[in-house]
Amino acid sequence: xxxxxxxxxxxxxxxxxxxxxxxxxxxxxxxxxxxxxxxxxxxxxxxxxxxxxxxxxxxxxxxxxxxxxxxxxxxxxxxxxxxxxxxxxxxxxxxxxxxxxxxxxxxxxxxxxxxxxxxxxxxxxxxxxxxxxxxxxxxxxxxxxxxxxxxxxxxxxxxxxxxxxxxxxxxxxxxxxxxxxxxxxxxxxxxxxxxxxxxxxxxxxxxxxxxxxxxxxxxxxxxxxxxxxxxxxxxxxxxxxxxx
Numbered sequence: 001x002x003x004x005x006x007x008x009x010x011x012x013x014x015x016x017x018x019x020x021x022x023x024x025x026x027x028x029x030x031x032x033x034x035x036x037x038x039x040x041x042x043x044x045x046x047x048x049x050x051x052x053x054x055x056x057x058x059x060x061x062x063x064x065x066x067x068x069x070x071x072x073x074x075x076x077x078x079x080x081x082x083x084x085x086x087x088x089x090x091x092x093x094x095x096x097x098x099x100x101x102x103x104x105x106x107x108x109x110x111x112x113x114x115x116x117x118x119x120x121x122x123x124x125x126x127x128x129x130x131x132x133x134x135x136x137x138x139x140x141x142x143x144x145x146x147x148x149x150x151x152x153x154x155x156x157x158x159x160x161x162x163x164x165x166x167x168x169x170x171x172x173x174x175x176x177x178x179x180x181x182x183x184x185x186x187x188x189x190x191x192x193x194x195x196x197x198x199x200x201x202x203x204x205x206x207x208x209x210x211x212x213x214x215x216x217x218x219x220x221x222x223x224x225x226x227x228x229x230x231x232x233x234x235x236x237x238x239x240x241x242x243x244x
Contacts (some may be wrong), residue, residue: 001065003112005119008059010045011085015068016061017104023163026073026099051075056127060119061102070103074115074124074140081215083143088179088186091141094186096124098142117173117189126192133198140189144170147183185195 013021024033027047036043051058053221059073080097091097098120101203103112124137144167171177172186180187 003062003064003115005060005062005115007057007123008048008061010048012059012061012071013041013045013048013067016071017069019069019101020100020163022104023100024082025078025163026097029081031083037074047079048073051079052229055079057123060116060123062116062119064107064112069107070116071100071103072098072102072113072120073100074098074120076137086143086186088181088184091186092139092178092188093134095136095141097137098140101169102163113169114173118227121189121191140175140190142175142187142189143184144168144171144175144187145183146181146185165229197240 015021017096022042024036024043024047028036028043039124048058055076058075059071061068062070073097076096077091077093080091080099082099083091083097098117101113101116103116120140124140127137143164145164146167164184167185167187173189175187175189177185179186
C-alpha cells in the first residue's frame with residue numbers, strides 16, 4: 001500500500017474527506033460564518049487562496065494508493081479569526097495555528113495523522129530556513145477537544161468547535177499543554193525541540209555507524225556499500241512516522 005503526503009492545493013479541496021472542504025469554524029468569525037451558509041466551499045477556497053498568495057504553504061494532504069484520505073491545515077493567527085472564540089486564546093505570537101487535521105475513519109490507526117503533523121513541522125522548518133517572512137515561527141499551536149464528543153465531526157454543537165481533534169491525539173504526537181482548560185486546552189509543539197531531537201538522532205547515528213570514508217583501506221567496496229545502506233536505512237527509520 002503506497003502512501004505519501006504532498007502540499008495542499010485548491011484542486012485538493014473538493015477531495016477532502018469528512019466535509020472538511022466546507023468547515024469554516026477557524027477561517028471566519030461567527031457573523032461571517034452565518035453569512036456564508038450555502039457558500040462554504042467558495043469561502044474555504046477563497047481563504048486558502050489568500051493564505052497561499054500572501055503567506056505561503058498552509059496545508060498538506062495524505063494519499064493512500066493515490067486517493068486523498070486526510071489533510072492538515074495551518075496559518076498565522078491573523079488569518080484565523082475563529083480562535084477568538086476559545087477561552088484559552090490568544091495563540092502565542094511566535095506560533096502558527098494548526099486549524100484542521102482529519103483522517104478518514106477507514107484509514108485511522110496506521111500513523112497517517114502523525115505523518116501529517118511531521119509534514120507540518122518539516123514545511124515550517126524549511127520555510128524558516130528559506131524565507132524571511134517565516135523566520136519568526138518557532139512553534140505550532142492548536143486547541144484540543146477534551147469533551148465527550150472527542151472531536152466527532154458528526155456532533156454539530158453549533159459553537160464553532162466542530163472541527164477540533166481530541167486532546168489525547170495532540171499529546172501523542174508531540175504537543176504539550178500550553179494553557180490548560182477542561183474542554184479546549186491550547187496545545188503547543190516547539191519546532192526547536194523537534195529540530196533538536198532529529199539532530200540528536202542523526203548525531204547518534206553517525207557515532208554508531210561512523211563515516212563510510214573511515215573504513216580501513218583493506219575493507220572491500222562491498223563492506224563500504226553495506227555500511228552506507230545501513231546508514232540510509234537508519235535515517236529512513238528516523239523519518240518514518242510511528243504507528244498511531
